[in-house]
Amino acid sequence: MKNDTIAAISTALGQSAISIVRMSGENAFDILKKVFTKKDIDLADSHTIHYGHILDDTQKVDEVLVSIFKKPKSFTTEDMIEINCHGGPFVARKILELLLKKGARLADKGEFTERAFYHGRIDLTQAESVLDMIEARTDHALKLANKGLDGAIYELIQNLRQKLLDIIANIEVNIDYPEYDDVEELTDTILVPRIEHLLENIDDILDKAAVGKVIKEGIKTVIIGRPNVGKSSVLNALLKEDKAIVTEIQGTTRDTVEGEINIGGIILKLIDTAGIRDSDDLIENIGIKKAKKLIEEAELILYVLNNNEPLSKDDEKLLELTKHKKRIVIINKIDLESEIDKTFENSVQISALNRTNIEALEKRIEALFLKGEINIDDSAYLSNARHIAKMHKVSTHLKDAWDAAKAHQPVDIIEIDLKGAWEVLGEIIGETKKTTLLDELFSKFCLGK
Ligand SMILES: Nc1nc2c(ncn2[C@@H]2O[C@H](COP(=O)(O)OP(=O)(O)OP(=O)(O)O)[C@@H](O)[C@H]2O)c(=O)[nH]1
Ligand SMILES: [Mg+2]
Structure with missing residues (x-):
């Protein structure tokens, strides 16, 4: 993961009251100081706003307000600054060009969010929710995106993973330390209902996901x-x-x-x-x-x-x-x-x-x-096609594990599918960081996000 300093215009191009130029990375303050009238801005407290002018050498470019966020308490966890300038596309572009000239690199699409993810500030489902938020067109869709952003999907997945992990860990102890008396031995009579319980959870999640998908798309x-x-x-x-x-x-x-x-x-x-x-x-x-x-x-x-x-x-x-x-x-x-x-x-x-x-x-x-009232406040709804497809895969693994348990297969055979389910759940929240998937995902974002 690169930590060079990136910059982009974060607002839509076109005429508006204000535009925001964003910068993140280790040299954000040094670069800012080269173009901003307030030369000791790096000494100011984090999360403060500063009035001043952007200068091209001695020439005034715009009167601006600069918000500063010092690492690690920023969206990307890096030093971040946001320049609120006047809204003409020319002004914002001019300021961006200056930042680039002074050492920043133009950010790729979604790179700010990508950094937040790689630095562990948000998980993959939260990163995807940023995109859902931008694309939301109804109150319901906005609520769903907000829940995702708050980490509701992450919690839902982690909860399932924890339940699975408890079973897997129990099986491993049974295999490695058969002499250990105080750990319950997982026979198929115990395993079957526990897997069934997980399958019921997942069926419920997938039922709700059908509604979630309709709301989103x-x-x-x-x-x-x-x-x-x-x-x-x-x-x-x-x-x-x-x-x-x-x-x-x-x-x-x-x-x-x-x-x-x-x-x-x-x-x-x-x-x-x-x-x-x-x-x-x-x-x-x-x-x-x-x-x-x-x-x-x-x-x-x-x-x-x-x-x-x-x-x-x-x-x-x-x-x-x-x-x-x-x-x-x-x-x-x-x-x-x-x-x-x-x-x-x-x-x-x-x-x-x-x-x-x-x-x-x-x-x-x-x-x-929408069968019955939808109450998005109460529970998390999967709505993202990628999450739903993965959840179906989890369900298949668990059904296979359930079949194996019913057929009195040895526990280490059952465990293979339980582990498979656990891994796929990890992919939903981005725990297995497969770069191709991530590159593709973040490229859907617009610049400056
Ligand atoms: N009386 C009556 N006439 C209707 C009603 N709805 C549509 N029409 C009339 O039926 C005719 C055809 O309506 P359209 O909406 O063009 O029908 P369409 O199915 O789109 O027709 P095509 O595009 O040719 O396939 C028009 O003269 C409408 O005014 C209705 O509820 N009552
Ligand atoms: Mg017609």
Whole structure:
């Protein structure tokens, strides 16, 4: 790990009231002193703010406030300074250039957070939460990110690791010191329920993770149906704006139209598609192909029917094609006479034109993904795809260990999978520092973070 001095602009480029230029590393104060009017700033107390000017030799560049954080009590655990300058992108860039000229190096993406991680200030899940925080778009997502940042995921994982370690240590003592009487001998009758208990813990975590993922990433929702049933009208009603063109002509929507809404704290990524039918129109056919592909990728299908028309063969086919998906059948145009005699498992009757029952539709969507109230304050939710994939791996190891214990295998065989589970849990919090993974991870950050 390098400890040279790095610098970057930490705020978004563009015009704003202030911008922040950040610097971290062993020469941070020496470099600052070369450009700042207050020459004894390194003697000031940590966590204080100082008024002064940034100078390019004798030329004033900007009037600034400089915050100082002395090692080890800083985000990176190194000496850190933050220069609050005026918000024009030119000013911030000019100050950055000066710092670079005086000996700092331009930070890589995410390098400040990376240093915090490598110096043990935060674990990997907290580092990832910094990114979640930046990307959060709803209150729920923000809460999740905050919990991660506070170390809730870390604690959750460490707790599981501790339980596993207790079993592993017990097995090792049994193997190495069979004569030791005061340590319980772990027979399979004792091991099976203990592994079962861990598996239950993990199932619960994975159940909650499904909710966590939805909160973090949103739901890819595709609106499909035959031409003219009112798909674009449903999109507009949900978005509460006239985004897609609506006409009485069949085949109005040819390409996809997208929009986003926040329902009960989750983001619905809505995609309106071309009505599916046999068409001679080249462009429309491309749209139809796209719609069929989107069905495969969708996490939620809103299947729209026209209340005023009986089900057609096309409807039957499309309903069959989407029956394995999370789906809501929307019976639209209830202001017109009903021609549909079939009932559906999960359906809502609306009039997109009159905006009738749109709230019921929203409630139905919410219920499909958020079973019961989500209470993020109470427990930690995994939401990061990397963590969830690892947790599945942990679960597989534990199931194998459980099978082995049930089959009365020797304890050292069972132990192999228990150790495997323990290691994978370590990978979640970054205890096994595989550099390729870490490089990739931190490169997702923006500069100055
Ligand atoms: N009466 C009534 N008409 C509706 C309702 N919703 C939509 N329409 C009308 O149905 C026609 C088709 O609506 P669109 O939303 O364009 O239908 P679509 O499914 O997107 O059609 P394509 O893009 O051609 O596949 C328009 O004339 C709408 O005004 C409704 O709830 N009641
Ligand atoms: Mg349309």
